[in-house]
Amino acid sequence: MTQFKKWQIKKSRTFNDSIAGYEWLCMDVGTENMKARYVNTGLRFDEPSYIAEDYEKNRVYFGEEAKALVDKTNENIIIKRPVRDGNIADPQALERILIRIFDHFKISKATKKKLIVIMATPSDINPVQRAALESIVTKLGASRGFVQEEVKMSALGAGQDIFGTSIMSVDMGGGSTDIAVISKDSILHSTSSYCAGDYLTEKIREHILRTKAVHIGLKETEELKKAIASLVPGPNEQPYRVSGLLIPKDSAKSGEVLAISKTIYVTPEEIREVMQREFREHIIPAIRKVLRISTEKALGSVADLKKLGKGITISGGGAYIRGIDKFIQDELSKEYHLEAYDEHGNIVSDEVYEGDEFEVRCSAEPLYDVINGCVKYRDEIYREILEEKKFNLFRKSKSSIYRLR
Numbered sequence: 001m002t003q004f005k006k007w008q009i010k011k012s013r014t015f016n017d018s019i020a021g022y023e024w025l026c027m028d029v030g031t032e033n034m035k036a037r038y039v040n041t042g043l044r045f046d047e048p049s050y051i052a053e054d055y056e057k058n059r060v061y062f063g064e065e066a067k068a069l070v071d072k073t074n075e076n077i078i079i080k081r082p083v084r085d086g087n088i089a090d091p092q093a094l095e096r097i098l099i100r101i102f103d104h105f106k107i108s109k110a111t112k113k114k115l116i117v118i119m120a121t122p123s124d125i126n127p128v129q130r131a132a133l134e135s136i137v138t139k140l141g142a143s144r145g146f147v148q149e150e151v152k153m154s155a156l157g158a159g160q161d162i163f164g165t166s167i168m169s170v171d172m173g174g175g176s177t178d179i180a181v182i183s184k185d186s187i188l189h190s191t192s193s194y195c196a197g198d199y200l201t202e203k204i205r206e207h208i209l210r211t212k213a214v215h216i217g218l219k220e221t222e223e224l225k226k227a228i229a230s231l232v233p234g235p236n237e238q239p240y241r242v243s244g245l246l247i248p249k250d251s252a253k254s255g256e257v258l259a260i261s262k263t264i265y266v267t268p269e270e271i272r273e274v275m276q277r278e279f280r281e282h283i284i285p286a287i288r289k290v291l292r293i294s295t296e297k298a299l300g301s302v303a304d305l306k307k308l309g310k311g312i313t314i315s316g317g318g319a320y321i322r323g324i325d326k327f328i329q330d331e332l333s334k335e336y337h338l339e340a341y342d343e344h345g346n347i348v349s350d351e352v353y354e355g356d357e358f359e360v361r362c363s364a365e366p367l368y369d370v371i372n373g374c375v376k377y378r379d380e381i382y383r384e385i386l387e388e389k390k391f392n393l394f395r396k397s398k399s400s401i402y403r404l405r
């Protein structure tokens with residue numbers, strides 16, 4: 001009888017739990033930017049995901065200060081980036097940034113006991129990395145850590161109904177472009193491409209080096225990209241002025257590198273060519289692949305996307321590329337070839353498919369969709385915690401019955 005009473009008290013306590021009874025910290029663990037929101041206080045954290053270690057001065061820099069050193073690295077300065085190419089590349093660096101975020105929000109030891117951390121990461125991280133991330137936050141004192149795919153969170157944050165049927169989301173960040181068809185709160189099919197912000201910056205840099213023999217810094221190239229990169233022509237396009245280091249054509253042969261600074265003008269048309277080529281090679285085929293496989297997995301998925309007029313939503317920094325929505329929409333509507341190979345590498349079919357008419361649109365707040373999605377997703381996490389508690393309670397009550405016997 002006493003056993004039963006104890007069980008009842010515990011049960012009522014659990015059921016009086018509420019979402020407000022927890023502290024919620026939501027994080028967008030990005031390649032380029034680390035964003036966090038402490039939901040209970042509304043406080044925010046937003047800084048580049050960079051750490052710079054200066055061994056000469058014996059100093060460590062974070063965020064903007066560290067990013068400013070990107071083009072100034074030498075044997076004494078090392079730049080660390082926790083997330084690279086859609087993966088957790090440096091867990092120790094990530095842990096240091098997490099400590100910084102916890103300090104920033106001044107989360108006390110007592111509060112941490114009720115703290116639930118939701119982390120959105122690139123979709124491609126493996127279960128071991130996922131478990132490692134969840135354990136890092138519990139090691140730092142949080143009650144629980146939950147890792148979610150950022151493409152799902154960005155869809156939710158952009159206002160898509162991820163709990164209904166078939167929606168498509170494209171999140172083009174700094175390190176990866178995640179593309180997914182989501183249905184009933186789960187990813188039907190997704191893929192990840194390295195063709196994202198960092199890669200495009202690198203391609204622009206290569207183009208300038210090849211065509212103008214001028215080497216420009218990563219930061220300058222990134223600024224140039226933000227200023228003039230586009231996928232369709234727009235009004236009032238102006239050439240962009242940028243300075244770099246002149247690399248004489250025969251320097252490779254002579255081994256001579258001249259430190260002569262040169263100012264050049266780069267036109268929006270030439271950058272557009274680079275961008276369109278990369279999109280046609282990587283992004284458009286990746287979107288088509290996800291659409292096709294999702295259709296095979298769940299009949300009518302593509303038809304569903306079209307019928308309901310849900311179309312495709314683009315989030316992440318890539319959504320700022322001028323004309324990205326129109327370009328993707330136009331490219332998807334064109335007919336395309338799809339080659340299938342046998343095990344010997346011979347083409348067994350070379351079918352031509354009709355294009356798909358989709359409405360493609362950019363989210364209104366592309367840089368904040370993921371974090372907004374995590375904040376909205378708390379209800380689901382809370383439900384999961386309650387289910388877990390109910391299950392544990394049930395297990396305990398059962399084991400006490402067995403013990404009584």
Ligand SMILES: Nc1ncnc2c1ncn2[C@@H]1O[C@H](COP(=O)(O)OP(=O)(O)OP(=O)(O)O)[C@@H](O)[C@H]1O
Nearest residue numbers: 030031032033173174175176197198226316317320
């Ligand atoms: N106006 C713009 N034009 C083109 N690219 C832009 C613009 N603004 C931001 N970007 C690019 O967006 C990228 C950063 O986007 P975002 O903050 O979504 O990345 P992230 O979430 O840190 O990365 P990931 O999701 O891959 O881990 C950078 O590569 C940046 O160059």
Ligand SMILES: [Mg+2]
Nearest residue numbers: 030150173316
């Ligand atoms: Mg991102």
